[in-house]
Amino acid sequence: MNFGAITIKDIAKELGISASAVSKALKDSHEISEKTKKLVLECAQKHNYQPNPMARSLKQGKSKSLGVVIPTIDNNFFSQVIDGIESVAYSKGYNIIMTQTHELYDLELSNVEHLAMRSIDGLLISLSIETENIDHLKRLHNMGLPIVFFDRVSNEIETHKVIADNYKGAYDATTHLIRSGYRKIAHITSAVNISITAERLKGYCAALEENGLPVNDKYIKYCPQGGKAITEIETALTDLLNMQDKPDAIFTATDRTTTTIIGLLHKLKIKIPQDIALLGFTNTQMAYVLNPSLSQVYQPGFEMGKKATGMLINLIESRKPATEFETVVFPTQLFTRESTKSLL
Amino acid sequence: MNFGAITIKDIAKELGISASAVSKALKDSHEISEKTKKLVLECAQKHNYQPNPMARSLKQGKSKSLGVVIPTIDNNFFSQVIDGIESVAYSKGYNIIMTQTHELYDLELSNVEHLAMRSIDGLLISLSIETENIDHLKRLHNMGLPIVFFDRVSNEIETHKVIADNYKGAYDATTHLIRSGYRKIAHITSAVNISITAERLKGYCAALEENGLPVNDKYIKYCPQGGKAITEIETALTDLLNMQDKPDAIFTATDRTTTTIIGLLHKLKIKIPQDIALLGFTNTQMAYVLNPSLSQVYQPGFEMGKKATGMLINLIESRKPATEFETVVFPTQLFTRESTKSLL
């Protein structure tokens, strides 16, 4: 770090003035003469002076970096969120330190600790599946660390949150399946404890009920690891396919589950949608080239990232501590394609 | 940052000893009595003491963070590389600061400057497509910043590099197409100036020549933006399809190009592989569920990230400046599927 970099002191020495004068000149303070300013600026330019951010952070108690904690980067939704986060953060002079939890509580814990230790100014987080207890976040939040949740949120901390309209996304998806003539709609979802699971499940149930269809618990399959392990998806699918009254459609709740299921059905030579229809939450841009083209519920990841970051930076930079917190809900988009072609 | 955090001074005061004693006790120095150590440790524990990394960095001239510059995160290959980078970095106590260039030279420049300013201890970089001039990297490298290139490398800086065997990957792919009976094999590749383009092109040509097939320049299409814009891929494809002697197979050189081409061919109702075969470099895990399942050249992204990071950390931590530099080449894997089914 700071490889042979020039410091304020060096400039001061070269110009025969004091370090504080240089510091002030550099930030165009009114208490420095134009002449001196010009001299300093030129000298700084000449040596390509870059302020040492560590020193500045140490002094000012601000690091100008944001911590980002997500389950995994290898996911269309999250990489789009990251793009959104970056776009806002950079424009406001923040850099981001990104970490993945891989859905593990222990990793989330250590990543968060590590970030806090790293003196981040704020934290953006989407909880891991394993995370049931968020004391680690409460502690930091109570100490004054601004936190904004997105996607997988917790109600145990009062702060800004950014989510997709998971309820409506699931509701629309299920309704579309029903309208297309499917009656026995299974739901393969993520772990039972995370926020998006509950919301999506609610939407699914509501659509069924509104259409006079029974909610059959046997049609609801949880993947405790959120589909990280292909085996849990396989088990869920096999269970469904082995049922006496097996489903005629599957509504999958996550990106990974959706794309994996399509692969598994392929392997089993089960035709979509003839044998079973498929519709899922996924942000893949390849949905239309999958075989068959895949109906999808799309979340505006980029916008969600932007919004969350904007809110976080507001929290960080606002003079007075926030007292009003917002939960911003973004609409999802339903794309209907061959995988849910109408039976009617 | 450092929200209400306890400092060494606080501990010193509470225990009625000096700050330096605490500092030494904390690092288990032999010049501190066991009794004091125990006291200090307990007190630190009690208050959940966390050293301030800024202060430590400032003092030690090390930030324990690595800069990572990649074209885009929204790419299977790169997100796998990141996973590899993270896995090694964390285990060695480094955190990573990641930035995307989106294939733009200006963004690469500002990201690199920003990272350098951020006092990173080392840099991992895969060059953007627009980058022809790497003076920005040379400058930092000359100032002593350890740099490791991966994937898209430059020969203008002597340092460690990690790449896939692009030549062999392309050679194997092309050979496979030839053996499957295809004779007019087009190559849609990335921008002409980046390293991987040249290497893959060479492999493609070599395979053709070894099999007595002509290298037809008209069959080679460059995408100056690396496929970032769908239009350039579309143009390349249309050009090929409009040729009198149009190709019977396409070998695509990048992840994005490959998946986009399959979509475009779909739209045009051109059957793969009956009308035209397709084989490409891509790390998508969905290759086998695409329509048709996609033959692919797979690069070991995770391992490449691990290796590059290991090398970088070695550079950073080695006492004497390195004089010998390595270019590590990872083998690619060819998966043959329906999109290149034999014509014979």
Add this chain to the structure above:
DNA sequence: TTGAAAGCGCTAACAG
């Protein structure tokens, strides 16, 4: 308009 001095939190050389 400029400079001297103190201090952010931590470490390391040197004294005691």
Add this chain to the structure above:
DNA sequence: CTGTTAGCGCTTTCAA
């Protein structure tokens, strides 16, 4: 074994 001191680079009073 423990304390004093100085300093990393920068900012910010306060004094000149």
